[in-house]
Amino acid sequence: MELLEQLCKIHAPSGNEKKLSEYLLNYIESHKVQWKTMPTVVYGDEFQDCILLIFGKPRTAVFAHIDSIGFTVRYGKQLVRIGGPEMETGYKLVGADAQGEIECTLHYNEEEHELTYEFDREIERGTELVFKCDFRETEETVQSCYLDNRLGVWSALQVAETLENGIIAFGCWEEHGGGSVAYLAKYIYEQYGVKQALISDITWVTEGVHAGQGVVISLRDSLIPRRSYVQKIVQLAKEAGIAYQLEVEGSGGSDAKELQHSAYPWDWCFVGAPEDHVHSPNEIVHKKDIESMVALYKVLMEKL
Structure with missing residues (x-):
């Protein structure tokens, strides 16, 4: 959890993600040699503060936004x-x-x-x-500001360690209207032909989604993903024996909105741990949900 705590402390509100982008580039540079597959790291002025990691022959892209409220x-x-x-x-x-x-x-x-x-x-x-970051850890939970979405970023970095084929996209501006995923999705589709996505983000504890009962696979929020794609993800979670919960919401959104509204045929699904005290200094997530989130992403990136 030391890496997660460090991520939560970095100043990176929407529009000023530079510090976190630089931290991630340094982290990736120093750790990628230990990963199962060495990724191509794509970044630069044409990508603003976003970062793409390209592993092997990708079929699926994971999108994780690095900005905060x-x-x-x-x-x-x-x-x-x-x-x-x-x-x-x-x-x-x-x-x-x-x-x-x-x-x-x-x-x-x-x-x-x-x-x-x-x-x-x-x-x-x-x-x-x-x-102000006050990171608290117990045997069962982690609590801090900005687990949304530093936890989604952290999870993606755990998946990167063993990933053979896939793309991890660290994007910006998600909390304040989006804007970066549109050009990242265009680049990924045109360069690699990838058109299926997973949204590595954090959702809500509600009357139907409970802490400690597994990662959330979202059937819908304010947008509706293609049912056949989501069903494939649910089936893979079942076959792997990973604890998961199904979410149905009528509001809220994520990086997926730019994929769904794009001119390219992207399939997408939001897969993430649920948190309580959303968008406050006291966001809290159960460790069991973190574990199942990482486990499911590893399965999905291999099988999808």
């Missing part, structure tokens, strides 16, 4: 949300501007719908603030 400093003490963070007075926020490091307190006025910060000076406009 947060806040942008507006004018005076005002804040504007990045994505959909929980807003509760007292949350600790951190960041930095030209005057130095920042640790301030979130203040939310529900009646006025006014979002501000409390700090001993005015923070420069445009500065991004994120939840």
